[in-house]
Amino acid sequence: MSKARIGIVGASGRMGRMLIEAVLKDDAVVLGGAFDLPGSPAIGSNAGALVGLGSDVLVSGDLAGGMKDIDCLIDFTRPEGTLEHLEICRKAGVGIVIGTTGIDTAGKAAIAAAARDVPVVFAPNMAVGVNLVFKLLDTAARILNEGYDIEIVEAHHRMKVDAPSGTALRMGEVVASALGRDLADCAVYGREGVTGERDPSTIGFATVRGGDIVGDHTVMFCGLGERVEITHKASSRMPYALGSLRAARFIFGRANGLFDMQDVLGFR
Numbered sequence: 156m157s158k159a160r161i162g163i164v165g166a167s168g169r170m171g172r173m174l175i176e177a178v179l180k181d182d183a184v185v186l187g188g189a190f191d192l193p194g195s196p197a198i199g200s201n202a203g204a205l206v207g208l209g210s211d212v213l214v215s216g217d218l219a220g221g222m223k224d225i226d227c228l229i230d231f232t233r234p235e236g237t238l239e240h241l242e243i244c245r246k247a248g249v250g251i252v253i254g255t256t257g258i259d260t261a262g263k264a265a266i267a268a269a270a271r272d273v274p275v276v277f278a279p280n281m282a283v284g285v286n287l288v289f290k291l292l293d294t295a296a297r298i299l300n301e302g303y304d305i306e307i308v309e310a311h312h313r314m315k316v317d318a319p320s321g322t323a324l325r326m327g328e329v330v331a332s333a334l335g336r337d338l339a340d341c342a343v344y345g346r347e348g349v350t351g352e353r354d355p356s357t358i359g360f361a362t363v364r365g366g367d368i369v370g371d372h373t374v375m376f377c378g379l380g381e382r383v384e385i386t387h388k389a390s391s392r393m394p395y396a397l398g399s400l401r402a403a404r405f406i407f408g409r410a411n412g413l414f415d416m417q418d419v420l421g422f423r
């Protein structure tokens with residue numbers, strides 16, 4: 156079987172560089188293209204050089220023109236960029252792995268529609284450990300389904316632009332669904348002032364931003380006399396990149412469909 160040719164968009168970003176490194180170190184795939192916004196200082200530079208490795212791929216601002224060289228695009232950028240890249244992939248018949256967070260309801264509908272034409276993996280966290288935590292949370296919420304207040308705390312680096320993190324929101328969705336609730340109806344995003352006593356039906360979120368924290372998530376199930384905390388801490392972005400490569404290989408050769416990392420990892 157031929158090797159999947161991977162394109163990376165947002166090549167000079169934190170995840171873009173990590174993905175280039177992961178692809179160049181993986182013998183099972185090849186780097187077919189690296190793309191950034193036209194006007195980015197990275198345009199024209201050697202993609203491998205961005206991460207101290209050798210490569211014959213130059214960073215390009217022409218994603219549509221580069222489609223012929225790739226089988227799958229990996230996108231960790233911003234919602235507006237991702238939706239443009241999605242359309243370019245759809246027109247070219249190329250699959251896409253989307254890690255971008257902060258995508259709104261209309262954007263999610265556009266992703267689902269595009270997945271009727273091309274294969275898409277869309278997940279707020281590609282790390283295997285976090286996807287295991289989603290399963291643990293489902294179990295914990297079903298068992299601790301009465302008398303436990305649920306609070307989700309996440310911490311990320313000072314450069315992060317969306318809050319709560321996509322992962323924290325998915326954790327909330329998993330817990331709410333296990334309890335038969337709709338997160339939209341029960342989420343409380345931060346508290347201030349005279350809030351009154353806690354409503355037991357709510358799921359609370361708290362966000363920390365600072366320094367170079369890669370990504371910490373804790374879900375607390377707080378009862379009277381005991382507390383269960385389920386925590387994941389990332390100390391490197393490499394697990395996100397390696398998960399993305401698994402996702403790219405998962406959709407390689409598929410015609411279409413919308414998947415997430417639970418599908419890729421066989422956790423369903």
Ligand SMILES: NC(=O)C1=CN([C@@H]2O[C@H](COP(=O)(O)OP(=O)(O)OC[C@H]3O[C@@H](n4cnc5c(N)ncnc54)[C@H](OP(=O)(O)O)[C@@H]3O)[C@@H](O)[C@H]2O)C=CC1
Pocket residue numbers: 164165166167168169170171191192195231232233235236237253254255256257278279280281282321395
């Ligand atoms: N699903 C997962 O496992 C993970 C998801 N993420 C998510 O990935 C996204 C990117 O994170 P990170 O790498 O830290 O961010 P960075 O800001 O470091 O990188 C973003 C990249 O996208 C480019 N970009 C910005 N806006 C656009 C646009 N409108 N169109 C095209 N390209 C654009 C940037 O270019 P320029 O610098 O020129 O602006 C940059 O190259 C975030 O949404 C984050 O939450 C992050 C880690 C893991």
Ligand SMILES: O=C(O)C1=N[C@H](C(=O)O)C[C@H](O)C1
Pocket residue numbers: 256279280311315319320321322323369370371
């Ligand atoms: O922006 C980040 O860095 C991360 N974003 C993702 C999110 O919003 O959940 C995943 C990870 O936590 C890192």
